[in-house]
Amino acid sequence: MPELPEVETVKRSLAPFIIGREIKAIEFYRPNIRNQLPFDKITKCQDAKILEVKRLAKYLVINLSTSYSLIIHLGMTGKIYFEPHDYILKKHDHVKITLDHGSIIFNDTRRFGVFDIISSSEIEKNNYFKNIGLDPLVKEFNSEYLKDKLKKRSLAIKAALMDNAVVVGVGNIYASESLFLARINPLIKASMLNNDQLKKLVESIKIILLEAIEAGGSTIKDYKTPDGSSGYFQMKFKVYGKTTCQICQKKLQKIKIAGRTTYFCDTCQPE
DNA sequence: AGACGTACCTGACCGC
DNA sequence: TGCGGTCAGGTACGTC
Numbered sequence: 001m002p003e004l005p006e007v008e009t010v011k012r013s014l015a016p017f018i019i020g021r022e023i024k025a026i027e028f029y030r031p032n033i034r035n036q037l038p039f040d041k042i043t044k045c046q047d048a049k050i051l052e053v054k055r056l057a058k059y060l061v062i063n064l065s066t067s068y069s070l071i072i073h074l075g076m077t078g079k080i081y082f083e084p085h086d087y088i089l090k091k092h093d094h095v096k097i098t099l100d101h102g103s104i105i106f107n108d109t110r111r112f113g114v115f116d117i118i119s120s121s122e123i124e125k126n127n128y129f130k131n132i133g134l135d136p137l138v139k140e141f142n143s144e145y146l147k148d149k150l151k152k153r154s155l156a157i158k159a160a161l162m163d164n165a166v167v168v169g170v171g172n173i174y175a176s177e178s179l180f181l182a183r184i185n186p187l188i189k190a191s192m193l194n195n196d197q198l199k200k201l202v203e204s205i206k207i208i209l210l211e212a213i214e215a216g217g218s219t220i221k222d223y224k225t226p227d228g229s230s231g232y233f234q235m236k237f238k239v240y241g242k243t244t245c246q247i248c249q250k251k252l253q254k255i256k257i258a259g260r261t262t263y264f265c266d267t268c269q270p271e
Numbered sequence: 272a273g274a275c276g277t278a279c280c281t282g283a284c285c286g287c
Numbered sequence: 288t289g290c291g292g293t294c295a296g297g298t299a300c301g302t303c
Contacts, residue, residue: 003296034279034298058297076297077281092281110280112297155274164298171296240296259276261294 002074002113004136004169005212005233007058010080014060015053017082018099023048023064025098033094033111034075041117044068050099057132057168059114061123069120070097071128075112081105133167136205141167143198150190150198157193158186159258161205170205172260173240174212178205180239185269186262187255211236239263 023045028037048064055061060080062070072080084102095106095115106115118126133149134141149166150157160166161175170178179186181204184197193201215233238246245252245265253266 006296073297075280076295108280109282110295110297112279114298153273159274162297173296258274260297 002058002076002078003171003174003212004055004058004209005174005215006231007055007060007074007169008213009231010074011053011055011060014080014082014104017102018050018062018104019053021050021099021101023050023097023099025096027096027098028115029089029094029096033108034073034114035116037095037115038117041068044117045070056123056129057135057164058171059128063120067120068117069123071114071116071118071123071126072106073114073128075108075110075114077109078113079107081107132164136167136169136202136209141202141206143195143202146198146202147193147195150193153190155190156187156257157184157190157201158262159260160190162258162260167205169209172262173237174205174208176240176263177238178208180264180269181208183269185266185271186257186264188271239265 024047026042026045028039031037044066045064045068048066048068050062051065052063053060054063058073060070060072062072064070072078074080081104082102083105087103087105089096090107092109093105093107094111097104106113114128116128123129134145146167150160153160153166158175158179161170161178162172176186178201182197182200184193184201212233215231215236239252240263242252242263244250245268248265248267250265250267253264255262
């Protein structure tokens with residue numbers, strides 16, 4: 001459950017539960033996930049107050065009063081639950097952060113996620129965030145910016161959208177959905193898009209992500225349901241996982257681009 | 272520098 | 288029921 005809208009939804013759901021609360025303990029239940037878990041930094045969080053919960057790219061950043069920050073990435077299968085003190089650990093629960101009124105649980109089946117503790121002042125230059133592109137929801141993410149980022153790129157536009165150096169947060173589903181809304185063929189070389197297409201694409205990415213955030217928001221209203229995946233934005237997919245084009249009714253194409261399954265309509269998104 | 276393949280890991284599903 | 292293959296919303300790294 002890990003594209004920008006999902007992380008944003010988790011952030012919005014989690015924040016009111018935890019801001020202003022104090023960390024009583026952090027426990028790890030295995031040595032590593034994608035990274036080594038930071039056993040040596042647990043003391044940096046002891047009795048720390050949670051000041052702020054932010055989203056940076058697809059990472060959650062939880063700033064603490066001790067000038068350290070928790071960094072969480074959900075990978076492909078990461079989930080975060082807020083649970084009462086009598087919660088019994090489940091399979092693939094890797095981290096428990098105990099607060100005074102309950103615990104934050106980080107669960108990640110495939111362990112592609114990240115949980116780290118780093119100095120707050122070093123976040124920007126940390127490897128997780130070095131060389132990342134703009135967040136698609138800021139106003140500086142516009143067609144001029146995208147044009148500049150893509151001018152020397154010969155890869156398919158769909159692969160370019162998933163490159164975090166170009167723009168962060170756009171994953172495999174939303175790359176396909178945005179290109180469909182913009183009527184742009186995902187195989188077109190990134191540097192070949194004209195100004196109209198760039199404009200339309202920027203617009204489409206913002207629309208799709210904002211709609212998804214809105215739809216995802218109602219999912220995790222009942223935040224205790226560790227269902228995680230759902231959210232009704234799935235029902236709004238136009239091409240991802242679909243077989244028929246909703247515009248022209250023709251059969252959709254399903255191909256691989258840079259190793260990832262890509263859906264599009266070769267009539268509505270011509271080369 | 273940029274493009275591409277592969278690795279990381281578990282589980283669900285499908286055909287035999 | 289079991290086995291093997293394939294696939295899954297992400298990212299890092301080696302190689303050409």
